[in-house]
Amino acid sequence: MPQTHRQITLAARPIGYPKVSDFQLISAPIPAPKAGEILVRTIYLSVDPYQRGRMRDAPSYARPAQIGEVLVGGVVGQVIATKGTEFREGDIVQGNLGWQEYALSDGSGLRKIDPTRAPISTALGVLGMPGMTAYFGLLEIGKPKSGETVVVSGAAGAVGSLVGQIAKNKGCRVVGIAGSDYKIDYVTNELGFDAAFNYKTVSNYSEKLKEMCPGGIDVYFDNVGGPITDAVFLNLNVKGRIAICGQISQYNLEKPEFGPRLLWQLIVKRARVEGFLVSEFADRYEEGLRQMAEWLKTGKVKYRETIVEGIENTPMAFIGMLKGENIGKQLVKISEL
Amino acid sequence: MPQTHRQITLAARPIGYPKVSDFQLISAPIPAPKAGEILVRTIYLSVDPYQRGRMRDAPSYARPAQIGEVLVGGVVGQVIATKGTEFREGDIVQGNLGWQEYALSDGSGLRKIDPTRAPISTALGVLGMPGMTAYFGLLEIGKPKSGETVVVSGAAGAVGSLVGQIAKNKGCRVVGIAGSDYKIDYVTNELGFDAAFNYKTVSNYSEKLKEMCPGGIDVYFDNVGGPITDAVFLNLNVKGRIAICGQISQYNLEKPEFGPRLLWQLIVKRARVEGFLVSEFADRYEEGLRQMAEWLKTGKVKYRETIVEGIENTPMAFIGMLKGENIGKQLVKISEL
Numbered sequence: 001m002p003q004t005h006r007q008i009t010l011a012a013r014p015i016g017y018p019k020v021s022d023f024q025l026i027s028a029p030i031p032a033p034k035a036g037e038i039l040v041r042t043i044y045l046s047v048d049p050y051q052r053g054r055m056r057d058a059p060s061y062a063r064p065a066q067i068g069e070v071l072v073g074g075v076v077g078q079v080i081a082t083k084g085t086e087f088r089e090g091d092i093v094q095g096n097l098g099w100q101e102y103a104l105s106d107g108s109g110l111r112k113i114d115p116t117r118a119p120i121s122t123a124l125g126v127l128g129m130p131g132m133t134a135y136f137g138l139l140e141i142g143k144p145k146s147g148e149t150v151v152v153s154g155a156a157g158a159v160g161s162l163v164g165q166i167a168k169n170k171g172c173r174v175v176g177i178a179g180s181d182y183k184i185d186y187v188t189n190e191l192g193f194d195a196a197f198n199y200k201t202v203s204n205y206s207e208k209l210k211e212m213c214p215g216g217i218d219v220y221f222d223n224v225g226g227p228i229t230d231a232v233f234l235n236l237n238v239k240g241r242i243a244i245c246g247q248i249s250q251y252n253l254e255k256p257e258f259g260p261r262l263l264w265q266l267i268v269k270r271a272r273v274e275g276f277l278v279s280e281f282a283d284r285y286e287e288g289l290r291q292m293a294e295w296l297k298t299g300k301v302k303y304r305e306t307i308v309e310g311i312e313n314t315p316m317a318f319i320g321m322l323k324g325e326n327i328g329k330q331l332v333k334i335s336e337l
Numbered sequence: 338m339p340q341t342h343r344q345i346t347l348a349a350r351p352i353g354y355p356k357v358s359d360f361q362l363i364s365a366p367i368p369a370p371k372a373g374e375i376l377v378r379t380i381y382l383s384v385d386p387y388q389r390g391r392m393r394d395a396p397s398y399a400r401p402a403q404i405g406e407v408l409v410g411g412v413v414g415q416v417i418a419t420k421g422t423e424f425r426e427g428d429i430v431q432g433n434l435g436w437q438e439y440a441l442s443d444g445s446g447l448r449k450i451d452p453t454r455a456p457i458s459t460a461l462g463v464l465g466m467p468g469m470t471a472y473f474g475l476l477e478i479g480k481p482k483s484g485e486t487v488v489v490s491g492a493a494g495a496v497g498s499l500v501g502q503i504a505k506n507k508g509c510r511v512v513g514i515a516g517s518d519y520k521i522d523y524v525t526n527e528l529g530f531d532a533a534f535n536y537k538t539v540s541n542y543s544e545k546l547k548e549m550c551p552g553g554i555d556v557y558f559d560n561v562g563g564p565i566t567d568a569v570f571l572n573l574n575v576k577g578r579i580a581i582c583g584q585i586s587q588y589n590l591e592k593p594e595f596g597p598r599l600l601w602q603l604i605v606k607r608a609r610v611e612g613f614l615v616s617e618f619a620d621r622y623e624e625g626l627r628q629m630a631e632w633l634k635t636g637k638v639k640y641r642e643t644i645v646e647g648i649e650n651t652p653m654a655f656i657g658m659l660k661g662e663n664i665g666k667q668l669v670k671i672s673e674l
Contacts, residue, residue, distance in 0.1 A: 060605050061575075225600055238398075247601040258595040263562055264584040266612030268397050273610045275603030 001080070005030045005101035006311050007070045014055055016254040017322060022055075023071075023315040030102045032081070039081040040093060040103050045311070045332040046074035046124040047318040048158075049223075052251040061277060071099040076113065076123050078337065087112070092337075094123040099314055101334055118296060120337065125158055125329035126296060126303040127289055129278055133245060134162035134221075135288040136281035139170075141243035141274050142219040146171030149213050151232060154223030155196055156183035158329040159245060162292075163221045164193050165301045172219070175212045177205075177228055179324045186327060191302060205231035216240070224249045226257065233262040236269045244275040252322060304328030338417075342367045342438035343648050344407045351392055353591045354659060359392075360408075360652040367439045369418070376418040377430060377440050382648070382669040383411035383461040384655040385495075386560075389588040398614060408436040413450065413460050415674065424449070429674075431460040436651050438671055455633060457674065462495055462666035463633060463640040464626055466615055470582060471499035471558075472625040473618035476507075478580035478611050479556040483508030486550050488569060491560030492533055493520035495666040496582060499629075500558045501530050502638045509556070512549045514542075514565055516661045523664060528639060542568035553577070561586045563594065570599040573606045581612040589659060641665030 004027050011024040033039045054065045054072060065071055075097035079087045085107050087093065095110035097103035113123045125131060137159075144150050150167040154160035155176025164174045164187060176187040176196035187193040195212045202208045209217065209231050216237035222229050225247030232242065250257060266273065281288070295301035306326035308317045314332045321330040341364050348361040370376045391402045391409060402408055412434035416424045422444050424430065432447035434440035450460045462468060474496075481487050487504040491497035492513025501511045501524060513524040513533035524530040532549045539545045546554065546568050553574035559566050562584030569579065587594060603610065618625070632638035643663035645654045651669045658667040 222600075225598060229600065244600050244603045247598075247604070250598055250601055256597050259598045260593050261562060261584075261587055261596045263559070263566065263581050263610065263612070264587055266581045266610060267584065267614065268612070270613055270617060271611070273600070273603060274608070275600070275605070276607055277604065280607060 001030070003030060004028060007098070007100035008311065008314050009068050009070055010055060010065045012067065013057060014052075014252075017252045018052070018055065018315070018319050020315045020319070025312050028100075031104050033083045033104060035083050036085060037083055037104050037106050038079050038085050038087045038093075040075070040077040040095075040097055040105055041080045042075050042077045042097065042101050042103065042311075042334040043092075043337055044076045044121050044124055044307075045099060045314055045334055046129075047314065047321050047330050047332065048074065048129070049246050049248050049251065049322065051318065052322060072096055073099050074124050074129060075103065076120050077103070092120050092123075094128060099311070101311055115337070117293060121305055121307075121329075121331055122296075122303070124331060125305060126162060126292055126301060130158035130329060131162055131292045132281060132285055132288045133278040134159045134166055135292060136278060136284065137243050137245050137276055138163050138166050138219075138221055140281065141276050142221055142241050144170055144172045144219045147173075148218035149173045149175065149215055149237075150219045150221065151175045151177065151209065151213065151217050152221040152223070153177040153228050154246065154248065154324075155187045155193065156180075156327050157223065157324070158326075160221070160223050161187065161191060161303065161328055162301065165191055165295075167219075168192055169295060169300050175209070175217075177224075183327060186304075199228055206234045209235045219243070221245060222247070226250060226259065230259055230262060233265045236265060236271050238269050238271075240269055240271040242271070242273040244273060248322065305331055307331045307333050309333045338367070340366060344435070344437035345648065345651050346405050346407055347392060347402045349404065350394060351389075351589075354589045355389070355392065355652070355656050357652045357656070362649050365437075368441050370420045370441060372420050373422060374420055374441050374443050375416050375422050375424045375430075377412070377414040377432075377434055377442055378417045379412050379414045379434065379438050379440065379648075379671040380429075380674055381413045381458050381461055381644075382436055382651055382671055383466075384651065384658050384667050384669065385411065385466070386583050386585050386588065386659065388655065389585075389659060409433055410436050411461050411466060412440065413457050414440070429457050429460075431465060436648070438648055452674070454630060458642055458644075458666075458668055459633075459640070461668060462642060463499060463629055463638060467495035467666060468499055468629045469618060469622055469625045470615040471496045471503055472629060473615060473621065474580050474582050474613055475500050475503050475556070475558055477618065478613045479558055479578050481507055481509045481556045484510075485555035486510045486512065486552055486574075487556045487558065488512045488514065488546065488550065488554050489558040489560070490514040490565050491583065491585065491661075492524045492530065493517075493664050494560065494661075495663075497558070497560050498524065498528060498640065498665055499638060502528055502632075504556075505529055506632060506637050510550075512546070514561075520664060523641075536565055543571045546572045556580070558582060559584070563587060563596065567596055567599060570602045573602060573608050575606050575608075577606055577608040579608070579610040581610060585659065642668055644668045644670050646670045
């Protein structure tokens, strides 16, 4: 085993889109577990949109990252040493162990992964936080009913691609919005969405939504915010519901963006807009994971991963994900199982 | 009885704030009831913010007013002739009979008012549509719990003044926002709001709300929209709720207004924004009216009316109401009981 490992810290608070120079790759001794601790070797790191918010020095639902600190992030790894814990060497675990090659943990917040159930990387995707976000966000906040029209933005991403498939499994008509023709082909021809459009080649989103949703929009799962969400407001049905999962179009702006005031639409439509965090549903993850695993097994949910290799490429993968360069879940592979 | 009566029609679609010249006072024969109809003499006309929306030629929850048509509006009046209906001459009724001195009706949508229960004008206010809007909008959409902080804008108006008192009756801390020092004095010293501020003399609404709501905002009953609502978004508590009743700051704009995009706040706060129309609760009005009448009787709800006289002054009263010149319910008195 090596003596040192590599970590990625926040070097500077990003302004606009993060740059590779906002991050620093450092070397540190691999720590030894004390009583009640385990040492985990990272296999996969997850890069997710929420991490952009943590890089901002503003009060939010979680403490902001500090300059010089190892960045927070989801990890799947293997227990390589344990001192009097419930874990055993060789166990595969998932937890928020950060952007580093090795991590100490007292086991809190870790879950053991059964590597025979599905590829272990899925513990960061369809059978992990993005999967639970799609499942509970759509079903508990969006509350789609069979026959309704569901629109999802970020449709080819880790969460959006699952949202659309869950909605299809619930008998809905699904329209996706994504940022490339390749993604549109993927969600319609591979994932079975009823329709989708590439917002980068459409000028009037509202007209396009009207065309693709002739019966109006009952549920919108919002990953992006901005002008796409404006267009949905204008096409909502009476008693429509908007589940606000993310607003990625807003996360990398140097100055706050202004948009048309559209809350009056909510009166006319008696509609609801609700934000959520997946952690609200933590006590129901088992139910969600069971259902997603069953759909996976029966082919009623498919997933893709975009994987880069090497911890040094994590900032690049993170920035690419923010720009929509990935299809499905963006991961960084750090070591072999 | 006279042969003719006066009506007010829409002469032109208002651009920005309506002008008196957007309306026309016309004379028409008083119609005679046919079988199944009654003739009602108007006693009070109601002017309400929602009527501004009807003057716009845009699809909404109700058909827009047409040029040359008598304007829609709530009325309390007296039955002066009936041809084989359940009504009797002398009955006091309330219904959407329009801006006119007399109206025919087949009785649909009319309710009989008991003039011994409360002054008949209250059937257009605290014991009518504004009362039900406050009652169901606050309790069913805002869902305040005892000890929570409720903020209401348009606090001295027909709906807002009731919202604050209902919230107080439910054990909430209530902060009002209104547009004159006189209104602030009224809601705090006469209606018992815990605090209030005059938005016309405050430059930073968010700072003011932070000061007046040190524990954050749990429920916001929104009558106004615009920058005041922006400031509430920034001070919402986790699991906060915004009931969108009206957006009066937006109704008289010549061009749509832009504002900061704040939906991301709903994620951070896991908060809900929901629009409603009072008509959704029509099957529960009896419950709401019973409770409001009891609170009236026991002094736990107070109300005020601003009354102008003469149908010819209806446009002026309507425009004044849109500009916030009234305290409590704005009415036009058309004839004596």
